[in-house]
Amino acid sequence: xxxxxxxxxxxxxxxxxxxxxxxxxxxxxxxxxxxxxxxxxxxxxxxxxxxxxxxxxxxxxxxxxxxxxxxxxxxxxxxxxxxxxxxxxxxxxxxxxxxxxxxxxxxxxxxxxxxxxxxxxxxxxxxxxxxxxxxxxxxxxxxxxxxxxxxxxxxxxxxxxxxxxxxxxxxxxxxxxxxxxxxxxxxxxxxxxxxxxxxxxxxxxxxxxxxxxxxxxxxxxxxxxxxxxxxxxxxxxxxxxxxxxxxxxxxxxxxxxxxxxxxxxxxxxxxxxxxx
Amino acid sequence: xxxxxxxxxxxxxxxxxxxxxxxxxxxxxxxxxxxxxxxxxxxxxxxxxxxxxxxxxxxxxxxxxxxxxxxxxxxxxxxxxxxxxxxxxxxxxxxxxxxxxxxxxxxxxxxxxxxxxxxxxxxxxxxxxxxxxxxxxxxxxxxxxxxxxxxxxxxxxxxxxxxxxxxxxxxxxxxxxxxxxxxxxxxxxxxxxxxxxxxxxxxxxxxxxxxxxxxxxxxxxxxxxxxxxxxxxxxxxxxxxxxxxxxxxxxxxxxxxxxxxxxxxxxxxxxxxxxxxxxxxxxxxxxxxxxxxxxxxxxxx
Numbered sequence: 216x217x218x219x220x221x222x223x224x225x226x227x228x229x230x231x232x233x234x235x236x237x238x239x240x241x242x243x244x245x246x247x248x249x250x251x252x253x254x255x256x257x258x259x260x261x262x263x264x265x266x267x268x269x270x271x272x273x274x275x276x277x278x279x280x281x282x283x284x285x286x287x288x289x290x291x292x293x294x295x296x297x298x299x300x301x302x303x304x305x306x307x308x309x310x311x312x313x314x315x316x317x318x319x320x321x322x323x324x325x326x327x328x329x330x331x332x333x334x335x336x337x338x339x340x341x342x343x344x345x346x347x348x349x350x351x352x353x354x355x356x357x358x359x360x361x362x363x364x365x366x367x368x369x370x371x372x373x374x375x376x377x378x379x380x381x382x383x384x385x386x387x388x389x390x391x392x393x394x395x396x397x398x399x400x401x402x403x404x405x406x407x408x409x410x411x412x413x414x415x416x417x418x419x420x421x422x423x424x425x426x427x428x429x430x431x432x433x434x435x436x437x438x439x440x441x442x443x444x445x446x447x448x449x450x451x452x453x454x455x456x457x458x459x460x461x462x463x464x465x466x467x468x469x470x471x472x473x474x475x476x477x478x479x480x481x482x483x484x485x486x487x488x489x490x491x
Numbered sequence: 492x493x494x495x496x497x498x499x500x501x502x503x504x505x506x507x508x509x510x511x512x513x514x515x516x517x518x519x520x521x522x523x524x525x526x527x528x529x530x531x532x533x534x535x536x537x538x539x540x541x542x543x544x545x546x547x548x549x550x551x552x553x554x555x556x557x558x559x560x561x562x563x564x565x566x567x568x569x570x571x572x573x574x575x576x577x578x579x580x581x582x583x584x585x586x587x588x589x590x591x592x593x594x595x596x597x598x599x600x601x602x603x604x605x606x607x608x609x610x611x612x613x614x615x616x617x618x619x620x621x622x623x624x625x626x627x628x629x630x631x632x633x634x635x636x637x638x639x640x641x642x643x644x645x646x647x648x649x650x651x652x653x654x655x656x657x658x659x660x661x662x663x664x665x666x667x668x669x670x671x672x673x674x675x676x677x678x679x680x681x682x683x684x685x686x687x688x689x690x691x692x693x694x695x696x697x698x699x700x701x702x703x704x705x706x707x708x709x710x711x712x713x714x715x716x717x718x719x720x721x722x723x724x725x726x727x728x729x730x731x732x733x734x735x736x737x738x739x740x741x742x743x744x745x746x747x748x749x750x751x752x753x754x755x756x757x758x759x760x761x762x763x764x765x766x767x768x769x770x771x772x773x774x775x776x777x778x779x780x781x782x783x784x785x786x787x788x789x790x791x792x
Contacts, residue, residue: 228577229580229595229601232573232666235663236667239619239620240619242622257629257638259638300505303501307498313495322509326509330724330771330774332766333764335516335763336763337515337516337523340530341516345511360509360512360513393497423613423727423731424751431755440727441614443614443615443618444731460622463615466615470611471610474610482602485609485671486675
């Protein structure tokens with residue numbers, strides 16, 4: 216096979232896959248402007264006009280705005296807590312010798328191997344018993360706890376690789392252990408922290424199972440993945456499909472824009488997490 | 492003394508959270524699996540292995556296992572093959588220029604697009620494909636089929652097709668991640684190995700199977716394990732996308748949806764935990780087996 220032919224073949228194969236990925240997303244965006252009639256008509260037809268009222272309906276009646284806001288709050292505190300607590304634990308586990316160090320490290324790391332479904336029933340009752348069922352605080356704490364294994368594992372190896380000399384110098388200059396950590400060691404761990412922050416933001420933003428189990432009640436507390444799944448069911452009863460597609464577009468668009476903006480970091484962050 | 496205080500202070504919160512929300516539920520799960528607890532009584536009635544006996548006699552359990560088996564074989568195979576093909580085309584299909592292999596034109600664009608589904612929430616992807624798969628001509632695929640003069644197909648309503656339709660979505664979402672992963676692995680292979688093989692007259696296919704793939708084997712193995720573990724989940728997609736969460740008639744049911752239904756639908760907490768224990772052992776067995784089977788001599792370069 217000649218080089219030109221092979222190159223053409225490659226382009227064709229890659230272009231087909233790219234189309235398979237983009238087409239459903241574009242189609243959703245177009246469907247968000249269609250009327251109900253158009254949605255149930257020919258799937259490949261363009262909307263007759265730009266019906267922004269679908270978007271307004273999704274935002275107001277289907278409370279997409281509310282779900283997005285809840286998600287932002289939960290993910291913000293979830294990831295901030297995850298990064299703070301993981302880096303503290305990882306730092307101590309990586310650089311201090313004390314009895315029980317290996318045991319605690321092993322307990323954290325073993326959490327990566329277990330399927331969440333095994334813990335699901337007792338977790339529900341633990342959260343309920345603490346009075347945190349249907350609260351964002353409960354969900355945030357659970358997110359942090361379940362993000363710890365991977366984040367601690369990854370950061371421990373990162374902190375182990377940092378040179379001793381810098382920490383020692385800071386201590387000689389009279390910095391406390393805590394200060395040495397926050398002002399010297401943590402900034403040095405920045406590349407690892409950035410990758411893991413991205414990893415955790417994506418993971419917690421996209422979480423569906425834990426909210427489903429831990430926020431089963433009041434809809435006004437729901438996060439976006441729950442909300443969208445629910446809107447999809449409701450659209451079936453109320454036959455308001457345009458609002459569903461508007462809601463989907465509203466959820467997908469910011470993620471796609473953020474992704475295009477940060478794609479380099481996201482790709483390297485996610486894959487470095489997978490290889491290590 | 493100050494040192495000990497520091498260590499304890501830094502570990503206190505993370506260990507506490509982890510113990511309460513992760514370790515204790517996992518330990519309790521094994522205990523609850525041996526009870527007939529339905530959430531009403533405070534005390535747990537110990538029933539031994541009754542739940543497991545019931546599980547083995549339950550057709551839904553075996554149906555879920557069969558679906559996992561299909562998933563376990565086809566989903567990683569399709570994902571890894573496609574990702575290897577795309578990664579190879581992206582990195583080496585441009586032919587050799589000045590002795591080094593180059594990717595096709597626009598490979599940067601493809602890399603960005605292929606990875607995109609990875610950042611979308613699985614639940615959202617599920618809702619999206621529910622529309623794509625709609626059984627009449629208003630679905631994207633059926634709309635195109637009808638235009639081409641075909642008949643609409645019940646992608647999710649036909650028992651023989653439903654599981655495959657869901658697997659296709661899993662592959663659709665996963666491929667991009669592995670393209671990036673394998674690309675990174677290919678980029679790490681020294682160029683002179685390709686040059687030497689090229690001088691020896693190796694063609695593209697030969698080059699791929701005799702040079703690239705063996706050197707990439709460890710990365711492929713890691714990918715395979717990740718995909719295998721993902722094949723034991725499938726909860727969000729099946730729950731959102733399939734008819735009646737696992738239908739039609741159990742055609743797409745998986746252990747995860749069975750656990751969720753039994754626990755939070757029928758309050759059979761003991762039985763659901765037993766299913767969780769089964770899932771746990773299946774996942775562990777799979778990971779251990781994969782590591783054994785795919786173990787090869789490590790190629791150092």
